[in-house]
Amino acid sequence: DVKVTQSSRYLVKRTGEKVFLECVQDMDHENMFWYRQDPGLGLRLIYFSYDVKMKEKGDIPEGYSVSREKKERFSLILESASTNQTSMYLCASSPLGSYNEQFFGPGTRLTVL
Amino acid sequence: DQQVKQNSPSLSVQEGRISILNCDYTNSMFDYFLWYKKYPAEGPTFLISISSIKDKNEDGRFTVFLNKSAKHLSLHIVPSQPGDSAVYFCAAPDIIQGAQKLVFGQGTRLTINP
Numbered sequence: 014d015v016k017v018t019q020s021s022r023y024l025v026k027r028t029g030e031k032v033f034l035e036c037v038q039d040m041d042h043e044n045m046f047w048y049r050q051d052p053g054l055g056l057r058l059i060y061f062s063y064d065v066k067m068k069e070k071g072d073i074p075e076g077y078s079v080s081r082e083k084k085e086r087f088s089l090i091l092e093s094a095s096t097n098q099t100s101m102y103l104c105a106s107s108p109l110g111s112y113n114e115q116f117f118g119p120g121t122r123l124t125v126l
Numbered sequence: 127d128q129q130v131k132q133n134s135p136s137l138s139v140q141e142g143r144i145s146i147l148n149c150d151y152t153n154s155m156f157d158y159f160l161w162y163k164k165y166p167a168e169g170p171t172f173l174i175s176i177s178s179i180k181d182k183n184e185d186g187r188f189t190v191f192l193n194k195s196a197k198h199l200s201l202h203i204v205p206s207q208p209g210d211s212a213v214y215f216c217a218a219p220d221i222i223q224g225a226q227k228l229v230f231g232q233g234t235r236l237t238i239n240p
Contacts, residue, residue: 046228053135055231119169
């Protein structure tokens with residue numbers, strides 16, 4: 014059974030803290046993605062990676078960075094958390110090639126106080 | 127600029143009836159579309175897809191229709207069941223750097239009433 018796991022389901026942090034969200038997939042997928050989901054805005058792509066050590070900005074990369082040192086792991090980093098980064102964060106992976114569905118993790122609900 | 131739009135934030139349907147969720151897109155280069163279903167506190171799961179060479183794709187109770195000239199697609203659920211209550215997202219792939227990035231609509235929250 015394919016699986017994408019995220020390190021935390023719920024996280025509460027303070028403004029200014031550095032936050033790490035971890036995502037691991039066991040499907041040997043080349044592509045990995047970080048989205049945030051906000052009411053009325055759908056899923057918006059923050060960053061994605063199509064190979065180890067490769068990263069591409071998505072639609073809303075400001076305030077975020079990513080790291081992909083191993084194929085199975087993709088980390089999202091909030092350098093200095095702010096209250097407007099309170100959101101649901103979703104990681105996904107997909108195999109190489111077009112028209113492949115993405116497999117999502119369960120999400121991390123992050124609250125920044 | 128929202129390339130994929132779901133203009134109905136919510137929809138309420140009686141159990142056993144048909145649910146119709148709509149999605150519009152602006153990018154005429156999109157040639158494949160996916161629907162995802164999301165329960166609270168879970169990640170989205172793939173539901174059904176359609177290629178632009180077709181105008182209909184059916185999978186059990188779920189059927190997706192594509193009208194390319196109108197840049198419109200719809201998801202039909204017949205009959206609707208309480209377990210169908212979820213948020214539904216339509217999405218289209220956009221190829222960047224050889225990687226497929228999905229562009230999502232805002233989502234429609236479907237509630238099936240017993």
